[in-house]
Amino acid sequence: MRKSLVVVLAACGLGAMASIVSAAAELEFSEQVEARKSLMTLYKFNLGVLGAMAKEQSPYDADTATAAANNMLAISKMKNGAMWPAGSDVSAEGYEGVTRARPENWSNYAEVSEKSAALKKALEALASDAGDGLDGVRSNLGAVGNACKGCHESFRTD
Numbered sequence: 001m002r003k004s005l006v007v008v009l010a011a012c013g014l015g016a017m018a019s020i021v022s023a024a025a026e027l028e029f030s031e032q033v034e035a036r037k038s039l040m041t042l043y044k045f046n047l048g049v050l051g052a053m054a055k056e057q058s059p060y061d062a063d064t065a066t067a068a069a070n071n072m073l074a075i076s077k078m079k080n081g082a083m084w085p086a087g088s089d090v091s092a093e094g095y096e097g098v099t100r101a102r103p104e105n106w107s108n109y110a111e112v113s114e115k116s117a118a119l120k121k122a123l124e125a126l127a128s129d130a131g132d133g134l135d136g137v138r139s140n141l142g143a144v145g146n147a148c149k150g151c152h153e154s155f156r157t158d
Contacts, residue, residue: 029088033099036083039075046071047144050130054138062131069130069137072144073123076116090157100157112155119147 046068052058053065089101105112122143129136 029085029092029095030098032083032085032088033095033101036080036101037099039078039080039083042075043072043148046075047141047148050126050137050141053134054141060134060137062133065137066127066131069123069127073120073127076120076123102155102157105155108154112151115147115151115154118150119144122147 049058049068050065053060084101084105086106088095088099089103089105090096090099091103092099122140126137126140126144129140
């Protein structure tokens with residue numbers, strides 16, 4: 001009887017451990033996914049500041065425009081590879097609805113790098129012109145938006 005109880009308890013313990021390990025595996029990349037979502041939120045916030053100025057929903061301010069453009073440029077220059085570990089995409093178990101990164105991010109690194117370089121180039125132009133007037137903001141936002149869109153269309157789910 002005592003031996004049976006030990007076997008049952010051991011089996012229950014192993015089952016609980018398997019559940020814990022499984023849950024940990026499902027959330028293995030939660031910090032990385034959260035970090036890259038935060039990165040995208042920073043882009044969105046700063047782009048919103050400039051977009052509001054471009055649409056005349058807020059007054060143009062050279063210092064604010066320059067700061068927003070420089071913020072995005074700084075973000076684009078971050079070495080953020082640690083935020084993008086292989087397997088941290090929408091197809092990973094438990095990550096459906098948590099991330100929108102497609103698995104193709106890790107199989108098309110050359111294209112990802114090309115699109116990243118295009119974003120940096122567009123942001124450099126925006127940062128250079130943002131403080132020179134509303135036309136400097138407006139003339140560069142399209143290129144920034146296209147660079148963002150290029151990556152999102154290829155490497156992010158809807």
